[in-house]
Structure formats: C-alpha cells, structure tokens
Amino acid sequence: MNKPKIASDWICGCAGCHMSLLDMDERILKVVELADLRATPITDLKEPDVSGVDVGILEGGVNNSANEEVAHKMRKRAKILVALGDCAVFGGVPAMRNFCGAEAALQRAYVEAESNEPGSQIPNDPELATMTEARAIHDVVPVDINVPGCPPDADTIFYVLAELAQGRKPEVKDEYLHWH
Amino acid sequence: MTQKITIEPVTRIEGHAKVTIHLKDDGTVDHAYMHVNEFRGFEKFCEGRLYFEMPQITPRICGICPVSHHLAAAKAGDAITGQTPPRPASMLRELMHMGQIVQSHGMHFFELAGPDLLLGFDAAPEIRNVVGLIGANPDLTIKAVQLRKFGQQVIKTLGGRKIHPVFAVPGGVNKALSVAERDSILEGVDAAIATTQVGLQIIKDWAEKNMEDINKFAVFPTGYFGLTTRENGLELYDGNVRLISREGAELERFPIANYLDIIAEHVEPWSYLKFPYYKKMGYPDGVYRVGPLGRLNLAEKIDTPLANEELKVFKSLNNGKPVENTLYYHLARLVEVLFSIERIRVLCEDPDILSTDILNTRKDYKGHGVGVIEAPRGTLIHDYTADENGKLLKVNLIVSTGHNNWAMSNAVDSVAKTYVKGPDIHEGMLNRVEAAIRAYDPCLSCSTHAVGQMPIQLDIVAPDGTLMKTITRD
Numbered sequence: 001m002n003k004p005k006i007a008s009d010w011i012c013g014c015a016g017c018h019m020s021l022l023d024m025d026e027r028i029l030k031v032v033e034l035a036d037l038r039a040t041p042i043t044d045l046k047e048p049d050v051s052g053v054d055v056g057i058l059e060g061g062v063n064n065s066a067n068e069e070v071a072h073k074m075r076k077r078a079k080i081l082v083a084l085g086d087c088a089v090f091g092g093v094p095a096m097r098n099f100c101g102a103e104a105a106l107q108r109a110y111v112e113a114e115s116n117e118p119g120s121q122i123p124n125d126p127e128l129a130t131m132t133e134a135r136a137i138h139d140v141v142p143v144d145i146n147v148p149g150c151p152p153d154a155d156t157i158f159y160v161l162a163e164l165a166q167g168r169k170p171e172v173k174d175e176y177l178h179w180h
Numbered sequence: 181m182t183q184k185i186t187i188e189p190v191t192r193i194e195g196h197a198k199v200t201i202h203l204k205d206d207g208t209v210d211h212a213y214m215h216v217n218e219f220r221g222f223e224k225f226c227e228g229r230l231y232f233e234m235p236q237i238t239p240r241i242c243g244i245c246p247v248s249h250h251l252a253a254a255k256a257g258d259a260i261t262g263q264t265p266p267r268p269a270s271m272l273r274e275l276m277h278m279g280q281i282v283q284s285h286g287m288h289f290f291e292l293a294g295p296d297l298l299l300g301f302d303a304a305p306e307i308r309n310v311v312g313l314i315g316a317n318p319d320l321t322i323k324a325v326q327l328r329k330f331g332q333q334v335i336k337t338l339g340g341r342k343i344h345p346v347f348a349v350p351g352g353v354n355k356a357l358s359v360a361e362r363d364s365i366l367e368g369v370d371a372a373i374a375t376t377q378v379g380l381q382i383i384k385d386w387a388e389k390n391m392e393d394i395n396k397f398a399v400f401p402t403g404y405f406g407l408t409t410r411e412n413g414l415e416l417y418d419g420n421v422r423l424i425s426r427e428g429a430e431l432e433r434f435p436i437a438n439y440l441d442i443i444a445e446h447v448e449p450w451s452y453l454k455f456p457y458y459k460k461m462g463y464p465d466g467v468y469r470v471g472p473l474g475r476l477n478l479a480e481k482i483d484t485p486l487a488n489e490e491l492k493v494f495k496s497l498n499n500g501k502p503v504e505n506t507l508y509y510h511l512a513r514l515v516e517v518l519f520s521i522e523r524i525r526v527l528c529e530d531p532d533i534l535s536t537d538i539l540n541t542r543k544d545y546k547g548h549g550v551g552v553i554e555a556p557r558g559t560l561i562h563d564y565t566a567d568e569n570g571k572l573l574k575v576n577l578i579v580s581t582g583h584n585n586w587a588m589s590n591a592v593d594s595v596a597k598t599y600v601k602g603p604d605i606h607e608g609m610l611n612r613v614e615a616a617i618r619a620y621d622p623c624l625s626c627s628t629h630a631v632g633q634m635p636i637q638l639d640i641v642a643p644d645g646t647l648m649k650t651i652t653r654d
Binding site for chain 2: 011013014025044045064066107109129
C-alpha cells in the first residue's frame with residue numbers, strides 16, 4: 001500500500017505550529033516512516049500535488065488575498081483538511097487587527113512609524129497581496145479537523161498525524177488539549 | 181523578448197516570499213526582486229494593550245524565535261517602569277536566549293540549509309529536504325534533531341513551554357532555576373558541542389570543495405550592525421549597539437534608546453518589508469548587514485575558548501577585514517552555536533544562576549522604553565510608549581530580518597545574474613536564487629509583524645509585460 005501523502009503550509013501565523021511539529025523530535029522519523037511528506041515549508045515542492053494529497057495541514061489564518069488562494073488550493077487538493085493551531089482554528093493573535101482594520105495598520109507601519117523616512121507610502125506593487133479581514137480557516141473553506149493551541153503541543157500533533165497516517169480520525173480532546 | 185520568472189513560494193525559509201526575475205532579450209538577467217508578501221500589523225493592534233502583556237503578545241510574531249520577542253518586550257518593559265532586573269534575572273534571561281540561539285541556528289543549519297549543502301543545490305527537489313537527509317545520513321540527522329531539542333529544553337525548563345514561553349516580566353523573571361534543572365541542562369552540553377563541531381567540519385569541508393561558488397555567490401560590501409561587549413567581544417543579550425563600515429572602521433557606538441538618531445527605514449512599493457539604513461549615509465549607501473556574519477565581523481574576540489578559536493579561523497578568511505561572502509553566514513551561524521553552548525555552561529556554573537533574587541519590585545515609572553536583543557537573525561528593537569496607566573500609545577518594531585532586507589534583495593539579484601541564463605532555465609539555477617535568501621535565514625513572519633509569508637514562484641514575462649510562463653515546484 002502506498003503511504004498516505006501529507007502536505008502542509010503556513011499562512012497568517014508565526015511558524016510556531018510547524019516548530020511544535022518539529023518538537024516531536026526523534027518521532028519525526030516515525031512520521032516519515034508512516035507518511036509521504038509532500039509540499040511543506042521545509043521541503044522543496046512548491047504546492048500540494050495536483051493529483052491530490054490525503055491530508056492537508058494549514059497553520060495560520062487568512063488575512064490577505066494570497067492566503068485565500070493557498071487555503072482554497074489546499075482544500076481542493078486535500079481529502080482531509082486540518083486547521084493546526086489557534087490562528088487557523090479561531091484567527092488567533094493576528095485577528096486582533098480586525099479591531100483597527102487593515103488600512104489603519106498599514107498606515108501606522110508604512111507612513112506613521114517613527115523610524116520611517118519622511119514621505120514613505122504604503123507598498124502597492126501588483127506583485128503584493130491585498131489585505132483582508134483576518135479570519136479562521138473555517139471562515140474561508142470547510143475544515144475537517146481542528147487542532148487548537150498556541151501552539152498545539154508536540155504530543156498532540158504527533159497523535160493527530162499518526163492517526164491520520166494510519167487512516168483513523170483523531171479525536172482532539174482531554175490530554176491532547178493540555179498546553180504545557 | 182523580455183521574460184519574467186517567478187519563484188513562489190521560496191521554500192526552506194520562515195514565512196512567505198516570492199522572487200521575480202526579469203530577463204533581457206538575450207536571456208540574461210536584467211533584475212531580480214525579492215517580494216515579501218504579508219503584513220499583519222502588530223504595531224497598530226497592540227495600541228491600547230498594557231505594556232506588561234507584550235512579552236506574551238509579541239512572541240506570536242514568530243514561532244521560530246519567540247524568545248527574542250519575549251525578552252525584547254520584557255526589556256522595553258524594564259525601561260518603561262524603571263525596574264532594572266537583578267543580576268540573576270538577567271542571567272536567567274540570557275540562559276533562555278542561548279537555548280534559543282542553539283535551537284534556531286541548529287535547525288537552520290541542518291534542517292533548512294543542510295539539504296543544499298549535503299545533498300547539493302542540484303539534487304532533485306523531491307528529496308532535497310530533511311527527509312532526504314534522513315535517508316542520506318541518519319546518524320547526523322538524529323544528532324541534529326537532538327541539538328535542537330537541547331536548545332528547546334533549556335527554554336522549556338525556564339519558561340514552561342518550548343514555544344511561546346511564559347517567563348520574563350518587567351523587572352526580572354517569574355521562576356528561579358532549581359539545582360536539578362541546572363544539572364540537567366549541564367548534562368547536555370558536551371553532546372551539543374560535539375554535534376556543533378561536526379557541523380563546523382561539514383561547512384568547512386563544503387567550503388573547500390566549493391570555493392568557486394563561495395567567491396562568486398553574492399559577495400558584496402556593506403556596513404555591519406549589532407550589540408557588542410565593552411571590549412568589542414561577541415554579545416547576543418545586552419549592551420550598546422556598534423556599527424562598522426565596509427572596511428571595518430567603527431562608525432557609531434550607541435545605547436539603543438538613541439536608535440532613531442542613527443537609523444531610519446526606507447519603504448519600497450514592491451515589498452511589505454522595510455529597508456533600514458544608516459541615516460548619515462542615506463539609502464542605499466548606508467545599508468548594513470546583521471545576524472551571524474555581521475556579528476562576527478563586528479567581534480574582535482569571543483569570550484569563550486572554543487568559539488574564540490573558530491573566530492580566528494573566520495577572521496583569517498579575508499585577512500582580518502570584514503567577510504563579505506553571503507555563504508559564510510552558514511559558518512558564522514555555527515560559530516555562534518558553539519559560543520551559545522559554551523555560554524550556557526558559563527552561566528550554569530555561576531552560583532548566581534540558582535539565586536531566588538529574580539525580580540526588582542521597585543518601580544520608577546517612565547512611560548517609555550526601548551528593548552533590544554540580538555535575535556538569531558540580528559538586532560531586534562521594540563520601542564513602546566505608554567500612558568500613565570500603562571496603556572500603550574505607540575509601538576514601533578524593527579526586526580532582525582528587516583535590517584538584512586537590502587542585502588537579501590541584492591543577493592537575489594546578484595545570484596540571479598551569476599547563475600540564471602535563459603532560455604533554458606533549470607530548477608537548480610532557481611534553487612540557487614532561493615539559497616541566496618536562505619543563507620540569511622530570514623524570518624519573514626518577524627520581519628512583517630508587519631510581514632509574514634514568503635513563497636516563491638517564477639513568472640516568465642515578455643518585454644511588453646505579458647506573462648509567458650510560470651514555473652512553480654510541483
């Protein structure tokens with residue numbers, strides 16, 4: 001039997017959930033034994049396989065147009081979509097931006113900040129993403145499994161991946177909601 | 181016909197970036213840009229929060245170096261309330277910071293940059309990653325995992341968690357170190373040093389075999405900027421900032437509270453990441469580099485013996501002048517890991533590390549404070565102004581990766597011009613462009629607290645701007 005394919009990406013988060021994944025330490029070898037790691041931020045494939053993956057994992061919420069594209073692509077190509085960590089599940093700290101709005105935040109960072117050169121303007125190149133409200137993944141696409149925590153504990157992530165890799169649905173509750 | 185190549189996302193870096201390479205009619209590179217493509221806005225949405233919440237909120241800027249933000253925020257808090265921490269508290273904070281340098285640098289060398297060095301820039305992208313490393317050298321990979329674990333365990337021992345710890349508060353820290361905890365940290369020191377020395381040998385051997393690449397891969401002059409000890413030794417936790425010229429002469433030496441007199445930030449329309457520079461020289465003449473290469477160029481010595489020997493080797497690379505080769509960031513990074521592990525031993529062997537005098541409770545409220553630390557990727561500045569109730573009125577953050585923005589952009593352009601030539605674009609050429617960014621170990625979440633995401637895609641565009649082809653790694 002082929003090993004299940006797993007892809008992941010980080011969008012509007014801090015990379016801490018992927019670092020917590022690495023905090024499973026030597027057990028990462030077990031995950032690699034059970035599953036085929038495809039496109040992730042620490043591998044060199046650029047996006048989830050066009051032919052699909054079994055499990056797609058998203059860390060971070062959605063706060064701009066580029067994130068929206070990543071979320072839609074992952075949803076489309078993954079049989080099971082996992083929202084990993086508080087930003088993905090609820091919006092997290094970046095969702096605090098919704099209180100002031102993206103425009104005011106851009107204005108502060110690129111025009112008003114004390115260290116800026118006089119006359120600085122908000123970046124607006126067409127290559128750049130445009131800002132939106134900061135949202136959880138489930139506000140943008142349907143999510144199959146939510147794994148909260150800031151970040152979720154490495155033991156929890158290992159449990160979730162190991163269950164999924166063996167074709168079972170993890171139940172994130174009790175000790176798996178304990179944040180050390 | 182002009183073409184544009186887009187690399188998106190850039191992989192094996194923290195966050196999302198994209199590179200666009202504009203080609204001339206003859207297939208040579210006209211210009212290449214690194215676009216940092218996210219913005220979160222911490223500076224604005226932290227307004228109205230209380231200054232003492234910042235050591236918990238700002239680590240969420242970056243999960244790779246959360247300790248840097250945790251400590252810089254606490255140090256800004258120390259200044260706001262006028263609570264200078266007692267010596268044991270400063271030592272405990274530094275101990276946590278050293279754990280972070282070990283885990284962050286260690287992970288970068290072995291898990292992010294390592295695949296290029298150990299498997300090759302031209303290895304197939306399917307295997308050019310840490311899983312490929314496990315296959316190629318399982319023993320080394322396990323040791324690398326354990327090195328990172330050692331650093332993370334230091335953080336957890338002090339702050340209760342490996343990522344986003346709860347430890348530093350304005351005036352000190354909230355927990356003393358027990359004898360058993362100290363001994364457990366000390367037990368891991370020798371193995372961590374041994375693994376780091378293996379890494380140093382790997383990068384030295386690699387350099388010897390790839391000297392041609394090292395000497396043509398993004399080599400350029402800049403100033404260098406970072407904290408320093410009183411005697412110009414390597415310093416990662418505290419002290420004054422020193423700025424040296426491209427020739428190595430001291431231009432400035434100042435307490436961080438004066439940073440607005442010395443540096444400013446330039447904004448380009450094509451990136452959410454700003455470009456700091458030395459005000460007196462203007463932009464772009466006043467650009468400088470930070471992080472491992474910058475710090476070793478600043479340092480005249482290192483106060484721990486093994487790392488100091490390695491510094492001598494580093495200094496010999498350019499006969500005592502600043503080392504300008506981007507690829508030597510990898511060597512400098514490991515020298516700092518060695519220093520940090522030795523420093524962990526020094527701190528743990530000092531009797532004060534077990535003291536319970538860990539909090540100065542006497543306030544002399546000022547309402548303004550600037551915190552600074554040498555994060556793994558360079559100098560991190562948190563500047564807060566609060567009202568009389570401690571509510572934040574203004575927050576300004578200048579983050580490590582930002583200082584290197586000009587250098588990374590220039591490295592991308594330089595490497596693209598050196599290695600990319602149309603019409604036949606190979607994946608390996610593009611991977612070298614990414615490797616130029618990787619060498620700086622950017623943390624784009626940090627730099628775009630502000631920005632967070634850094635993917636790569638290559639668009640090939642005709643001279644008239646028509647998109648001809650998009651190459652992504654699929």
